[in-house]
Every structure is written in C-alpha cells, then in structure tokens.
Amino acid sequence: MSNxxxxxxxxxxxxxxxxxKEHAFFLRLGFTSDQSRLIQEANQFYHMFENIEERAGAFAADTDHEAIARFNMEVYQATTRLWTYKRNVLGLILSCKIHAHLFPSFIDHISREAAYFMNRLEQLNRGMLDPLPDTVINENVFFLRLMAxxxxxxxHMLDPSERNLISEATDLSYQFEQLLFQMVDLESMRPASQTAGILTRLLEEHREAMQNIHAFKQTIRELLDLCCLRGIIHPLFADHTYREANHFLELLGHLEASLTAGPEPSAK
Ligand SMILES: [Fe+2]
Ligand SMILES: [Fe+2]
Structure with a gap:
C-alpha cells in the first residue's frame, strides 16, 4: 500500500x-513588457515548479509514506498559490485593468487544471489511489471540456488563412462538446452503479474521439517542427496539449478498469 x-x-x-511550470511560461509569454511584476511572479512560479519536478524525479519509489504525504502537501500549497495567481490575472484582464495577449478562457482553463491537481493530491493523501466508479462522470466531464x-x-491560434486546419479544430471542439453534454445528461441519471453499462459504451466513444484529437495534435506538432504553420502556436504549447491528451487516455484506461471492477447493478 505504502509503495x-x-x-x-x-x-x-x-x-x-x-x-x-509550462503554464507559468505561457503566462509570461502573454504579458506585455511593461507588466514587469506579473512577469516576475510568473518566473518565480516557473522556478518553483521546476524545483518540484526535479525533486519528484529524485525520490525513490520506496520512500516512506510520511515523507511522500508531506511532499504532496507542500506541492498542494505551491499549486494553491499558482491557482490564486492565475485567478488574479484573470480578474485583472476581465476588469480591463491590464491588456495581455492571453485569452481569458485560456487562463480559466489552466486554473481548472491547477484545481484538478490540488484535488488529486488531496485524494492521494486521503488514501484514494485510483478513481472510484462514482467519479467516472465527473472525471470525464472535466477532461472532455479540456479537450474541447x-x-x-x-x-484561434492558427493563421486565418489556414482554413482547413481551423475547420478541423472547430469540428473537434464540437465533437467533444457533444460528448461532454452526453455525460452531463447522464449525470442526473445516477447512481453510477445503474448506468455502468451505458458508461462503458460512452467511454469507448471517448477513446475514439481521443484518438482523433491525439492525431490532430500530432499533426500540428509535426507541421510546427517542419516550419509549415503560419499561426502563433508555440511549439511547447502544441506539445503540452498533446501530453495532456496522453494523460487523459491513460486515465480512461483506469476508469474503464474501475467500472469493470465496480459493484454490479442490483438485479431486479
Ligand atoms: Fe495545461
Ligand atoms: Fe490543457
């Protein structure tokens, strides 16, 4: 259990x-040169998470439970500070106190990711190592929205002249929103134990859609590598969203397993 x-x-x-760490980098890129205090804070967060990343890489897998629980708590606190910073930047933009090259929905998106990470750390320290069948809908709603x-x-970051790629991206967004609303529709039909069969089928649909967006992101990455895109997508951003898609695919595997292992619906 401890390991x-x-x-x-x-x-x-x-x-x-x-x-x-990369969110801090994207925020820093989006500020104008006169926003030095916000740039400085973004740099501090970048180094803070770089340090956490290095330390996480150096921990041995047999480190004792107490030390890991303390580390989880420390990372939780750092992430809370980053979350607060992101929400503060969002507030400054929405109230027109600053103008930056950052979409408000992007800042909201990255703060949702921080909140998810905080929640995950809290769950781990409470002993919840794998997702519970009852959380399958919430986890999917969260990730499907991220993908959309x-x-x-x-x-929005492709050049306006890149019409076909823009259409493809817009279609993918629509496809993920449809899947998202399918999950929202199902949410009010709980308990999950009675919808396990439906959920299993929907997760298959999610896997298919994930494969489509995964391939699309891979194409974007390759086109950037070959210097064949004209928009404003940073190569690190393309890679970042590609890795997040991989993470969701991995989570889908855990969720599918938790549904299979979950309680059988009562037979009546
Ligand atoms: Fe992200
Ligand atoms: Fe994301």
Missing part, C-alpha cells in the same frame, strides 16, 4: 508539475 501510494503520488506530481478547449485554442 503504491508513493508510486501514484510521484507519477501525478511528475506529470502535473511540468504542466504547472484545446481544439478551440488551436483554432
């Missing part, structure tokens, strides 16, 4: 600390 706790905690922290957002961000 599994360390393994799961370090796996999550290694993935999400890199993501948080990614497709929209890419559509």
């Amino acid at each position: 599994l706790f360390a393994e799961r905690s370090l796996h999550e922290i290694r993935f999400w600390s890199q993501i948080m 957002d990614h497709a929209k961000f890419i559509a």
Whole structure:
C-alpha cells in the first residue's frame, strides 16, 4: 500500500508539475513588457515548479509514506498559490485593468487544471489511489471540456488563412462538446452503479474521439517542427496539449478498469 501510494503520488506530481511550470511560461509569454511584476511572479512560479519536478524525479519509489504525504502537501500549497495567481490575472484582464495577449478562457482553463491537481493530491493523501466508479462522470466531464478547449485554442491560434486546419479544430471542439453534454445528461441519471453499462459504451466513444484529437495534435506538432504553420502556436504549447491528451487516455484506461471492477447493478 505504502509503495503504491508513493508510486501514484510521484507519477501525478511528475506529470502535473511540468504542466504547472509550462503554464507559468505561457503566462509570461502573454504579458506585455511593461507588466514587469506579473512577469516576475510568473518566473518565480516557473522556478518553483521546476524545483518540484526535479525533486519528484529524485525520490525513490520506496520512500516512506510520511515523507511522500508531506511532499504532496507542500506541492498542494505551491499549486494553491499558482491557482490564486492565475485567478488574479484573470480578474485583472476581465476588469480591463491590464491588456495581455492571453485569452481569458485560456487562463480559466489552466486554473481548472491547477484545481484538478490540488484535488488529486488531496485524494492521494486521503488514501484514494485510483478513481472510484462514482467519479467516472465527473472525471470525464472535466477532461472532455479540456479537450474541447484545446481544439478551440488551436483554432484561434492558427493563421486565418489556414482554413482547413481551423475547420478541423472547430469540428473537434464540437465533437467533444457533444460528448461532454452526453455525460452531463447522464449525470442526473445516477447512481453510477445503474448506468455502468451505458458508461462503458460512452467511454469507448471517448477513446475514439481521443484518438482523433491525439492525431490532430500530432499533426500540428509535426507541421510546427517542419516550419509549415503560419499561426502563433508555440511549439511547447502544441506539445503540452498533446501530453495532456496522453494523460487523459491513460486515465480512461483506469476508469474503464474501475467500472469493470465496480459493484454490479442490483438485479431486479
Ligand atoms: Fe495545461
Ligand atoms: Fe490543457
């Protein structure tokens, strides 16, 4: 149990600390040169999560339970500070106190990711190592929305002349929103134990859609590598969203397994 706790905690922290570090980088890129205090704060967060990422990489898998629980809590606190910073930047933009090259929905998106990471760390410290069948709908709603957002961000950052790619990204966004609303529709039909069969089928649909967006993001990455795109997508952003898609695919596997292992619907 103790080793599994360390393994799961370090796996999550290694993935999400890199993501948080890159969010700080994207925010820094979006500020104008006179916004020096915000740039400085973004740089501090970048280094804070770089340090966490390095330390997470150096922990041995057999580290004792107490040390990992303390590390989880420390990372939780750092992420809370980053979340607060992101919400503060969002507030400054929405109230027109600053003008930056950052979409408000992008800042909202990255703060939702921070909140998810905080929640995951809290769950780990409470002993919830794998997703419970009852959380399947929420987890899917969360990730499907992220995928729809990614497709929209890419559509908006392509050059307006890249019409076919923009259409493809917009179609993907629509496709993920349809899946998202299917989950929302199902949410009010709980308990999950009675909808396990339906959920299993829907997760297959999600996997198919994930494969489509995964391939699309891969194309974007390759086109950027070959210097064949004309928009404003940073190569690190393309890679970042590609890795997040991979993470959801991995989570889908865990969710499918938790549904199979979950309680059978009462036979009446
Ligand atoms: Fe992200
Ligand atoms: Fe994202």
